[in-house]
Amino acid sequence: xxxxxxxxxAAEHLGQDVPFSKVSQAIxxxxxxxxxxxxxxxxxxxxxxxxxxxxxxxxxxxxxxxxFGADQWSLLAERLDQWKxxxxxxxxxxxxxxxxxxxxxxxxxxxxxxxxxx
Numbered sequence: 001x002x003x004x005x006x007x008x009x010a011a012e013h014l015g016q017d018v019p020f021s022k023v024s025q026a027i028x029x030x031x032x033x034x035x036x037x038x039x040x041x042x043x044x045x046x047x048x049x050x051x052x053x054x055x056x057x058x059x060x061x062x063x064x065x066x067x068f069g070a071d072q073w074s075l076l077a078e079r080l081d082q083w084k085x086x087x088x089x090x091x092x093x094x095x096x097x098x099x100x101x102x103x104x105x106x107x108x109x110x111x112x113x114x115x116x117x118x
Contacts, residue, residue, distance in 0.1 A: 002027040006037055007046035010060030011072075017057040031056070 005027050009018060023038070024031040038058055041047045049060035 002029070002037065003041050003044055003046060006041045007063050010041070010047045010049060010058065010063035014060050014063065017052070017055065017059055020056045020058065023058065 006023055009023055009026055020031050020034040024034050027037065029037065035051060035053075038047075038049075038051055042049070046064045047060055048062040049058055051058055
């Protein structure tokens with residue numbers, strides 16, 4: 001149950017610093033033992049992330065929910081909307097990069113032709 005609790009905390013704080021003290025309080029173990037618990041959670045496949053020993057915190061990048069209810073669906077929808085907005089904002093940048101690349105290719109082709117004619 002403690003492993004699932006750590007995974008649940010991680011799922012609620014993806015990409016954020018989670019102090020070891022918060023995890024320690026949630027699972028009822030000494031803060032000095034938290035690193036081993038986090039390693040066990042990662043080893044079990046319930047979570048991925050990084051530990052920062054200097055700041056004594058965890059930054060989860062992926063985690064499994066203990067249960068997937070309405071709150072999790074709502075959070076997933078919110079994250080998907082953010083992802084979609086990010087991708088939509090990248091489309092003009094990619095389009096401009098393609099246009100610049102095409103123009104440069106045409107300029108280089110034109111220079112090559114001029115060089116051949118001389």
